[in-house]
Amino acid sequence: MAAKRKESVTLQEIAERLRVSASTVSRALNNNPRISKETREAVWKLANEMDYQPYFPDFAKVNRPMRTIGLLVPNFSNPIYIETYNILQEEALTKGYQVVVLNSGNRPEVEKQIITDVKNLGLCGLVISFSDTTTNCININNPDLKGFPIVAIHRVNFNLQIPRIIIDNFQGAFLATNHLLTMGCNRIALLIGKKSCPIYSEILKGYKQALSKNGLALKQEYVVSSSLTESDVDASLDILYRLNEIPDAIITANPNIAIQIISRLKDENIRVPEDIAIVTIGNHSLLKYWTPTITCVEVNNLEFARATTKKFFETLQKTEIGQSISPDTSIITTRLSIRGSSIKR
Known part of the structure; x- marks a missing residue:
């Protein structure tokens, strides 16, 4: 058998x-x-x-x-x-x-x-x-x-x-904007990708809602949309620098952009957060080791x-x-x- x-x-x-x-x-x-x-x-x-x-x-x-x-x-x-x-x-x-x-x-x-x-x-x-x-x-x-x-x-x-x-990007952007407002910032810029992408359109909605809840009107010149390449981010910063009132805070659409911006600000002797505060949407392991450590909206991956x-x-x-x-x-x-x-x- x-x-x-x-x-x-x-x-x-x-x-x-x-x-x-x-x-x-x-x-x-x-x-x-x-x-x-x-x-x-x-x-x-x-x-x-x-x-x-x-x-x-x-x-x-x-x-x-x-x-x-x-x-x-x-x-x-x-x-x-x-x-x-x-x-x-x-x-x-x-x-x-x-x-x-x-x-x-x-x-x-x-x-x-x-x-x-x-x-x-x-x-x-x-x-x-x-x-x-x-x-x-x-x-x-x-x-x-x-x-x-x-x-x-x-x-x-x-x-x-x-x-x-x-991911609840609306909530994330609302939290980021509201936090910066509580820190005394009132010229908060937003760097996002193409508004046709649902992620960035939701971030924009959350940003607008936080401003509105705090009695502030949206200033379109502080919202810069691009393809978020390295050169795009540099160009976006140049646009913000040319404003009569430059931002006292910037919210970025992803951690890589935040790191790039902080590095450039340091090169130009602009202090973070004293002159410009930075918050990013999204987390990265590097953020807690950067100088300064970087505030972020995070999700449990x-x-x-x-x-x-x-x-x-x-x-x-x-x-x-x-x-x-x-x-x-x-x-x-x-x-x-x-x-x-x-x-x-």
Whole structure:
């Protein structure tokens, strides 16, 4: 009589034995420093005892090749995309999937081509963050993609009938502006990207709301919109310098811009925050080590990544059984981390 074939051990089985989550097991097997040394050792010990094969999670049971999920982003250097990839990949491996990063380079034409070819690329689902100049993406509504799981994140298009995960940029800009007002600033400039991008339009709305709540009128000359390249930022500063009343504070659309501005102000012997206070939308590990440390509106990247992962696999499951997909929006809240660049004494 033939011996019974031994089935592959799954991450979930290890997780149940150790009473932890499957994603914790996945992180431990990849020696993720977020997981304590004791937990990593316990996971590896049990995995060896159970003869677990790390990179082949459920394939023997489901008898299918690894399937691929696309993560299409405008610039993979953004920490929120890196965290999203890490969490999405961890969960994907437990379910027999892998994740591939597709970088559009913030170019709508590249983005459009990837979406058009999504099935030819062998993808079974897509998580997408649009370029900041994408005004429409009608090919996502192509009948060929009917029933194809797509979730939009961060930079989204509200005209598309797909699920969305976004950051509360309105709240973030409101918090930043209100904080600067409490510091005594009343000439607050705002440097943002193209207003057609929902992220920047929401930042502008939050900025306006904070001014209005404090009885201040919007001064259009203090709002500078550009493509946010390094040369654009320098040109934006030149515009602000030429005003009769130069700003006493600047809110930037991302951390890289804040760092660039502070570096230039130092070169020109302009003090931060005494002469010009700086607050940025978005976080970066460098901000708390810069001189001065930089005040920022931050989001919990891990929370964002988990929400994205949960929403994508819910969408994938529904499409597989033919259920309709609700184009709902999940909003991740922000908080203000006050540091040296904005504290005026």
